[in-house]
Amino acid sequence: MAAEKTDEQQVKMFGNLACSRIRVDREGWISTAEQLSESGARLLTLWGTDDRDQAGGFRIDAAYLLSDSVLVVEHRMVDEGEPWYPSLAGLFPVALRMQRAAYDLLGISTNESDDRGWLRHGGWPQMVFPLRRDVDGSQQYPVVSQPYSFVSVEGDGVHEISVGPVHAGTIEPGNFRFSVVGEKVLRLEERLGYTHKGVAKLFESLTQHTGHRLAARVSGDSAIAFSWAYCAALEAITTTTCSARALALRALALEHERLANHLGDLGSLGNDAGFAFGFTHFSKLKEDLLRANSVVFGARYLMAFVVPGGVAADLNTEARSLLLELYDALETSVINLRTIYDNHAGLQDRFREAGRLDRSTAKRLGAIGLAGRASGLACDLRVDHPWAPYTSLAVTMMTQKGGDVAARVQIRFDEVVESLRLCRALLTENDSGVIQATVPTAQSNQLGMGIIEGWRGPVAVVLETGRDGGIHRCHTHDPSWQNWPLIEHAIIGDIVPDFPLINKSFNLSYSGQDG
């Protein structure tokens, strides 16, 4: 899988999916984006890098999902006092927040008028860009709070409700500004970044063989997806082949992660619509699964399971029968509970038409993953771009047309049943073998990409190796970047009391987005 030139410009790139890379100038940056937008490509992620230590100036990269591969477009801003690149937000609205984040970290700007800080809330000085090589990441600064100019809505009877960053429940922090008339929401504006922990800068102090531990903690509910994506990038760079057994165990853990989150969400969605029975029963099922994780994988949440070259441990001897029994019990219960949910008039009254996001809006905004599928966008990397072992599992993609809370509930029910099928298939195949291959230290300046369809959608890790086994740059991307802006549209016209339900139906990550 050595990087080889496929044509004059396009270079093959390391990755667990088919990836290639193209270098463009400033005009090429926007004209390539125009062509990609017309061809229906989706913007997967965008990140900046400080290459001044290699006399390369600053660099901006955008990764696009095409129908059969991933294309990374790279633009170098060489010899510029004020590095900038043309904004992609007009073509791909999802780029806007990523560009604001890239400015906060690196001081590379765009021609966009919205220059409000996204990750920087006043916790470090305005002219300090922490991801620059000459900035000491361990330096601490006093917080200087800054007002944030939310877009205001004016008119008779319009008032604002500010929620957060500390929320009323046991959830992550973020700020929501509602402009309402009576109960009706005219506009919602999100402000995130509260859990920014400097993950990108931290990666640069780690080695290639320890980075997966931090990756697992980018978003705790997607620990397998992130640690697998990191390891997949490193393994692609070092041309390490994992054993079939190791890959099957990773996929089993990834499906368990999907099951645990979907079961938890199904319960919470019942609860948020006033049906506490649903929470009681689904939270019981989720607990059963987590306890089984503890027995067979050694932990309820698998922060340390995926390691470079494979997995940390194989299943014990009783695992197979215990899990098969659990899957049967879960399936019977979930099918029974689905009938109860479907036939509950009060519940369906809250679910249907709430937080509706139609297909064309979802498409225009670049919706991805579970929320995209609930609005009729057929996109699931396990199906579109399968990687081992999904290449041989023939995953059935679940889609819904409704785009409302009810559709996002139905998708979860469907995916639980499909995940259970995959888990059974993964248990019957390859039940022995080596679980960990040796991963050599990579040469410096190798770029690799790992993309894994987690339970929310595609999780991406871009790894660029440094000297002596170090990391030059590591960019992590959660699909919540794409899907947070969807909620601002889905809520319009609904009432404020429906917001918790609508928000939960997306259940997006704050920490994964904030980084």
Next chain:
Amino acid sequence: MWNTLSRMLRTGLLTEPLPKLSEARSVVEGLPLEPMQQNLLNILGRALCIRHVDAGSCNGCELEIQALGNPYYNIEGVGIKFVASPRHADLLLVTGPVSVNMEEALRRTYEAMPEPKLVIALGDCGACGAAFGSSYASRGGVSNAIPVDKTVAGCPPSPPEILRAILDLIRPAADEV
């Protein structure tokens, strides 16, 4: 409706005994619920109220706090409930390293609580910053921002470990009554 009722009956009561306290005194495996509830009533005359604040966590600890509400642990059955306002809270349960972006919100939540107030820093990050340490974006452990009475190790700590830490913290006061 029949389906719902029959599922309730078939499931039955799942709640398990409380986890053992960490200290060895007069404790058998699995504490009965009633004395604990009575102790809480004697001290507070009502439920113990907890306000949770995510000061920058990865969401792992949140998932385990939420699990305390499932029927196996049934935390409300013991007489412990989560409240929406810090002004109603006896105990602040803080997760995550303290991000600089959450530092002020955490401090203001702490200040809004009535005296006496207890604080638990949850998880390895809450205890010391763990993988995130101290940096331009993180203050490290919770005690770098507000006073902490107890820390709970784990990534994330399991529900019984969280429950045990809460009981450990309030038990001495309960014993005095």
